Amino acid sequence: MGGHPSRVASVACEGSLLSAFLDTNVIIRHLTGEPPAMAKRATELLASEPDLILADLVVAECVYVLESFYEVERAHVAALLRAAIALPAIRVDDSALLLRALERYEHARLDFADAYLVASAELTGVGAVVSFDKAIDRISSVERIAL
Structure with missing residues (x-):
């Protein structure tokens, strides 16, 4: 092929x-x-x-x-x-993860990589993302751990 x-x-x-x-x-x-x-x-x-x-x-x-x-x-x-x-x-x-990431991308105005990380944090129960990107702060269900 x-x-x-x-x-x-x-x-x-x-x-x-x-x-x-x-x-x-x-x-x-x-x-x-x-x-x-x-x-x-x-x-x-x-x-x-x-x-x-x-x-x-x-x-x-x-x-x-x-x-x-x-x-x-x-x-x-x-x-x-x-x-x-x-x-x-x-x-x-994992369709739930991709669909959640697309939802976050569309409505939270995150770039797709950040939306995917946020969706992963939400769906796995981890609940946090280490990032310099302050846009993640708009998501109340996930904590951004700033460096």
Whole structure:
């Protein structure tokens, strides 16, 4: 499969069970529709319901690409990624964590990395984040430990 995307798409489209990690570019192509030929292949793959693993790091990179390159508004970025996470073809390690991080990113106006740390602190019961970033102070459920 290495380096041959049409092989991945053809395996998935034939109905065979495919277990693989998704790269950022596949999600971005699906969400943006650009370029059209790649977007079509990405969307077909995601619609074929194979077992595709979406790593948390890829979600973070998708946030960055959508914000910086495509200039998508924060609320729309969060909505797009929530929809991607909900696709039947996609499996994530901890959907509650990713969804909470997207919520914090969208509504608390934290960058995604900080939102992910805050969500992790909330959901694990740790309740604290060591950071120089004062924006975390806006979150009452988590203590920022300042250095």
